Structure formats: structure tokens, C-alpha cells
Amino acid sequence: MRHYVVLRLLLAAFLLYVAWPIIPQETGFVAKLFWGAWLAFFILVVGGNFAALLQMVSPPVMEQKELRRRQASNH
Template identity: 35%
Template structure:
């Protein structure tokens, strides 16, 4: 799972790196709104992937084994006539 997160983070960063020069200048007008919204969503994706990488909890290996199941007692069959 960690490899997938790193791959998606790097691909989002590469997408921003290559797309920013082609975006219109942020200002008034439809092109400016598009650039602002696009950059907002791109930063949202990058921030989400980065936060998952930072705060992901990994299962810790315990040194003691804990048994949760109780030993099953053998039951005798009772005949009913």
C-alpha cells in the first residue's frame, strides 16, 4: 500500500510540474477561475496523499502471543429416546 501512495503522490507532483506552464494566468475571467480551481484540487490530492503517508499506522508485532480462543472441551453425546 505504501508503494501505491508514493506512486500517486509522485504522479500528482509530476502532473502539476508539467501542467503549470500551460495554465492561463490566475485572474478574472473563466481561464483564471479554471487555473485556480485546478491548482486547488491538485494541492488537495497532493496533501491527501502526503498526510496518509505521514500518519499511516502500521501493525506492530507483539513479542507475546495472546490467545483469544478458549480451549474447546469435548462434549459427550447424549442419547435421547
């Protein structure tokens, strides 16, 4: 599950890398508004993925032993 969060962060970083050179070239009000909204959405995406990444913790040792026991009995 953790690798999906990292992949989404990498994809967002790649999209910013592609878009960054184009941002200063736009001069119209609508273009600036679009890029402002795009950057705000980028910050929301990165923040949400970092929050999801930080909330992923391993279960306590007792639960890990129970999960291993269940997996062993199922196979």
C-alpha cells in the same frame, strides 16, 4: 500499500510539471478560474496523500509476531 501513495504523489507532481508552463499564458477570467480550481484540487490531492502516507505505521511487535505465526501456519 505505501508505494501506491508514493505513485499517486509522483503522478500529481508530473501533472503539475506539465501544466505549470501553461498557467501564466491564460488571460481570460474563466481560464484563471479553471487554473485556480485545478491548483486547489492539486493541493487537496497532495495533502490527502501525505496524510495517508504519514498515518501508515507498522503494527506493534506483538502483532507482527502474531501475523508471522499465522502466515507460517497457513503455508
